[in-house]
Amino acid sequence: MAAEPKKIIIDTDPGIDDAMAILVALQSPEVEVIGLTTIYGNVYTTLATRNALHLLEIAGRTDIPVAEGSHVTITKGSKLRIADFVHGTDGLGNQNFPAPSGNPIEQNAAEFLVEQASLYPGKVTVVALGPLTNIALAIQSDPAFVKNIGQIVVLGGAFSVNGNVNPAAEANIFGDPDAADIVFTSGADVLAVGINVTHQVVLTDSDLDELAKCNGKFAKYLDKILGVYFGYHHDAYSIKGVFLHDPTALLAAVDPSLITYTEGVVRVQTIGITRGLTLFYNKQKRFAEVSEWSDKPSVKVAVTVDAPKVLKLVMERLINS
Numbered sequence: 001m002a003a004e005p006k007k008i009i010i011d012t013d014p015g016i017d018d019a020m021a022i023l024v025a026l027q028s029p030e031v032e033v034i035g036l037t038t039i040y041g042n043v044y045t046t047l048a049t050r051n052a053l054h055l056l057e058i059a060g061r062t063d064i065p066v067a068e069g070s071h072v073t074i075t076k077g078s079k080l081r082i083a084d085f086v087h088g089t090d091g092l093g094n095q096n097f098p099a100p101s102g103n104p105i106e107q108n109a110a111e112f113l114v115e116q117a118s119l120y121p122g123k124v125t126v127v128a129l130g131p132l133t134n135i136a137l138a139i140q141s142d143p144a145f146v147k148n149i150g151q152i153v154v155l156g157g158a159f160s161v162n163g164n165v166n167p168a169a170e171a172n173i174f175g176d177p178d179a180a181d182i183v184f185t186s187g188a189d190v191l192a193v194g195i196n197v198t199h200q201v202v203l204t205d206s207d208l209d210e211l212a213k214c215n216g217k218f219a220k221y222l223d224k225i226l227g228v229y230f231g232y233h234h235d236a237y238s239i240k241g242v243f244l245h246d247p248t249a250l251l252a253a254v255d256p257s258l259i260t261y262t263e264g265v266v267r268v269q270t271i272g273i274t275r276g277l278t279l280f281y282n283k284q285k286r287f288a289e290v291s292e293w294s295d296k297p298s299v300k301v302a303v304t305v306d307a308p309k310v311l312k313l314v315m316e317r318l319i320n321s
């Protein structure tokens with residue numbers, strides 16, 4: 001008998017690569033998407049909610065609830081860094097789609113996360129594709145959350161490589177470094193998939209042509225919105241392709257054999273010019289002095305990815321939609 005699909009909640013700030021990850025998830029028989037929770041990052045939270053509802057309508061999956069998340073950081077910061085220059089002002093490639101007809105549920109994102117984790121202890125995976133405010137709020141509001149949640153797969157961090165906001169910081173961690181530090185030191189089963197890994201997974205111009213030419217419904221939709229994302233990568237990185245950040249993290253949650261990881265303590269810098277830096281302690285040295293890394297629980301940090309296989313899965317699942 002086939003294994004029961006893994007229950008996942010996608011915490012998301014759609015976002016072009018978020019849209020791709022969500023649509024791939026809905027085409028993945030290994031997982032059951034039990035909800036989307038929204039957060040600021042690529043767009044403000046209100047627009048993230050609108051885009052999440054829109055994507056579920058595109059996919060014909062309005063049965064999946066959307067819970068709106070925080071509009072401010074965990075320290076109530078409202079000066080947010082929004083990456084509209086990566087995704088377009090509407091977050092979805094400046095297509096100005098009509099407003100969705102659905103609405104978010106009454107519960108907010110943190111309440112929904114806490115409730116679902118307690119309903120299915122050890123069985124729910126959160127795939128966090130934006131800043132970690134909602135997850136940190138869930139951790140703070142329910143002491144049982146860290147043991148009830150199955151795994152938290154974080155798309156974020158730049159482990160031993162430069163960031164993408166500045167040389168120190170990756171965008172999702174930079175969005176709320178205090179929240180990220182809470183999540184990484186919470187004791188939950190956390191797997192961080194950083195840009196040191198996702199930068200290895202590139203969808204090229206010719207892959208995009210293939211998506212445009214096929215008959216897959218999701219492939220055709222994504223072809224429309226991907227232009228802005230390609231333009232940004234061409235200008236910022238001089239590459240003829242785009243990094244598949246969010247789909248890679250999603251697929252790492254779907255099939256852990258796609259990546260390898262190491263384990264150790266991760267702390268996040270919350271101040272100064274290195275705000276948002278993720279620093280990994282590999283535990284190979286026992287330091288004599290007590291430090292900010294001592295006695296903190298370990299997390300998993302992805303090290304390698306089977307990039308050709310991730311790309312193949314993304315293409316197949318979109319083409320066959």
Ligand SMILES: O=c1[nH]cnc2c1ncn2[C@@H]1O[C@H](CO)[C@@H](O)[C@H]1O
Pocket residue numbers: 015016017018042083086129164165170171172195236245246
């Ligand atoms: O240069 C960038 N600045 C800000 N956000 C970015 C950039 N490139 C990609 N992303 C967005 O942030 C996450 C990965 O860090 C991804 O969700 C991606 O869409």
